[in-house]
Amino acid sequence: MKTVSPFLEIDPQSDHVLVRFEGQDLSLPLGENLAGALLVAGVMPFRHTPVSGAPRGPFCMMGACFDCLVQIDGMTVQACMLQVTKGLEITMPAARGAADA
Amino acid sequence: MHNADLIVIGAGPAGMSAARRAAALGLSVLILDEQPAAGGQIYRNVDRASAARNDILGKDYTHGRTLTEGLHHENITHLMGAVVWQIEDGTRVAFTQNGKGALAVGQRILLATGALERPMPLPGWTLPGVMTAGAAQILLKQSGIACQGAVLVGSGPLLYLIATQMVRAGVPPLALVETQTTGDLTKSMRHLGGALRGWPYLVKGLRMLWDLRRAGIPRYVGAKAIAIEGDQNAQAVTFKIGKSAHRIACDTVLLHHGVVPNTQAARSIDIPHLWDGAQNCFVPEYDAWGRSAVATVFIAGDGAGIGGAKAAALAGEIAALEIAHGLEKLSEPARDDTARNLRKHLAAERAARPFIDAAYPPYAGAIAPPDDTIICRCEEVTAGDIRRFAGLGCLGPNQAKAFGRSGMGPCQGRYCGLSVSQILAASNEISLDDTGYFRIRPPLKPVTLGELAAMDVPDMNEVQN
Numbered sequence: 001m002k003t004v005s006p007f008l009e010i011d012p013q014s015d016h017v018l019v020r021f022e023g024q025d026l027s028l029p030l031g032e033n034l035a036g037a038l039l040v041a042g043v044m045p046f047r048h049t050p051v052s053g054a055p056r057g058p059f060c061m062m063g064a065c066f067d068c069l070v071q072i073d074g075m076t077v078q079a080c081m082l083q084v085t086k087g088l089e090i091t092m093p094a095a096r097g098a099a100d101a
Numbered sequence: 102m103h104n105a106d107l108i109v110i111g112a113g114p115a116g117m118s119a120a121r122r123a124a125a126l127g128l129s130v131l132i133l134d135e136q137p138a139a140g141g142q143i144y145r146n147v148d149r150a151s152a153a154r155n156d157i158l159g160k161d162y163t164h165g166r167t168l169t170e171g172l173h174h175e176n177i178t179h180l181m182g183a184v185v186w187q188i189e190d191g192t193r194v195a196f197t198q199n200g201k202g203a204l205a206v207g208q209r210i211l212l213a214t215g216a217l218e219r220p221m222p223l224p225g226w227t228l229p230g231v232m233t234a235g236a237a238q239i240l241l242k243q244s245g246i247a248c249q250g251a252v253l254v255g256s257g258p259l260l261y262l263i264a265t266q267m268v269r270a271g272v273p274p275l276a277l278v279e280t281q282t283t284g285d286l287t288k289s290m291r292h293l294g295g296a297l298r299g300w301p302y303l304v305k306g307l308r309m310l311w312d313l314r315r316a317g318i319p320r321y322v323g324a325k326a327i328a329i330e331g332d333q334n335a336q337a338v339t340f341k342i343g344k345s346a347h348r349i350a351c352d353t354v355l356l357h358h359g360v361v362p363n364t365q366a367a368r369s370i371d372i373p374h375l376w377d378g379a380q381n382c383f384v385p386e387y388d389a390w391g392r393s394a395v396a397t398v399f400i401a402g403d404g405a406g407i408g409g410a411k412a413a414a415l416a417g418e419i420a421a422l423e424i425a426h427g428l429e430k431l432s433e434p435a436r437d438d439t440a441r442n443l444r445k446h447l448a449a450e451r452a453a454r455p456f457i458d459a460a461y462p463p464y465a466g467a468i469a470p471p472d473d474t475i476i477c478r479c480e481e482v483t484a485g486d487i488r489r490f491a492g493l494g495c496l497g498p499n500q501a502k503a504f505g506r507s508g509m510g511p512c513q514g515r516y517c518g519l520s521v522s523q524i525l526a527a528s529n530e531i532s533l534d535d536t537g538y539f540r541i542r543p544p545l546k547p548v549t550l551g552e553l554a555a556m557d558v559p560d561m562n563e564v565q566n
């Protein structure tokens with residue numbers, strides 16, 4: 001995971017909630033796009049591919065590429081199609097996780 | 102279960118303007134859209150974007166509000182976060198919203214599914230930190246997020262637009278690495294007559310270039326042999342201009358060489374598609390009103406061929422007129438009268454298109470990528486693999502699936518389909534129309550067992566009766 005993110009908020013909002021990514025506490029803006037919020041928080045990669053284990057992160061931000069997959073509540077979901085809610089427990093999908101999306 | 106005269110899939114410019122026109126003519130309209138707010142990708146989040154964001158994004162963006170406002174009509178129901186996964190019999194649509202499967206039935210369906218970034222397979226394009234330029238714009242529109250120190254790679258007016266927006270946001274890109282050549286520009290000149298009719302677009306383009314020059318953004322034009330270096334994340338872009346090699350260190354690379362119609366939904370119901378040589382992509386077949394081979398299904402907007410937001414809105418309205426006429430809410434003369442005016446504007450909107458398409462062709466190096474370049478991001482199938490399949494007698498993309506799983510991952514070929522078809526066509530020396538495209542089958546987006554289980558079963562029976 002990187003610590004310095006190249007992604008900046010232009011008009012940061014104040015209402016933040018706590019979520020966890022791979023066991024690490026993150027304070028993210030409530031209701032904002034989850035993939036965007038994770039990028040700003042310095043999260044990268046989001047997952048590793050089931051085929052070669054290569055690192056991946058968001059590519060299209062519009063729900064088409066499935067490269068932003070993360071695991072929440074046992075389900076593999078597209079981070080770019082979700083909003084930040086309180087207490088999300090996010091992990092990287094298991095190596096074969098993409099299949100049950 | 103939802104019932105409506107017209108189901109519109111997609112709340113971008115085409116879908117919004119069609120919905121408004123149809124509603125005004127007395128049709129009940131149901132809009133299904135994946136995003137949490139209306140606007141499509143071009144006007145994404147336009148209702149909620151802050152003043153600071155609007156200043157950066159400009160008037161062409163805030164114009165979208167005229168369309169989103171039109172959705173406040175008693176005949177329109179707009180379901181947000183609704184992911185369509187199946188269309189049946191030209192009248193039934195299955196979708197998921199809030200973790201629950203649901204069904205909608207309409208007399209007509211309008212596919213307004215918009216565009217996708219043209220796949221741009223380059224060595225290293227799957228690395229974290231490499232995104233489409235469209236993705237960077239979505240981050241800006243949706244979340245007010247700008248990326249620092251990015252390099253923009255590819256061709257087309259969208260690159261200039263994003264670069265100027267980044268300059269205004271205070272995070273200018275490190276450089277533009279552009280793939281079009283002066284030869285392309287010369288060739289495009291023969292379309293200038295048309296472009297002059299579309300002169301507002303050209304003036305905008307020139308203004309953007311001027312802004313970039315003033316901001317001191319380096320532009321490298323005619324780039325070849327482009328690759329992205331990195332191990333865990335993008336670290337640099339390398340390329341050649343003529344004989345000289347360049348390397349720009351950066352951790353964000355934004356790719357763009359045009360957009361192409363998102364044809365997944367249309368293909369899933371077997372609407373025929375043809376190769377469009379000028380736009381370098383497949384486009385669905387439809388008549389002057391947008392009616393497809395499935396008589397109850399219409400197509401409008403960039404999903405029907407790239408024309409941009411304004412053209413999309415006009416095409417959506419034209420389709421709505423014929424839909425209302427077919428459902429006996431509008432007389433033929435009234436339909437034709439209104440359509441005449443809309444078509445005039447549509448022609449003017451499209452006038453600059455041939456010039457733009459010729460001046461900013463797709464990057465040849467990404468149409469025929471080096472052998473070790475990943476084509477299918479999901480299953481990590483390379484260009485060399487596809488060529489090898491061709492050597493073994495593979496003629497079409499559906500056969501290629503059997504050879505090596507390309508297009509079988511979760512994105513269902515959205516970011517490899519065109520590349521697979523083009524590489525096979527080139528290797529086999531047969532036309533794109535004869536090569537064809539992946540057969541698309543539902544579900545269009547993954548559905549979980551839980552979402553299906555939460556579906557109201559009585560609804561299914563009602564439909565079947």
Ligand code: FES
Binds near residue numbers: 059065067079
């Ligand atoms: S970034 Fe492409 S699906 Fe989320």
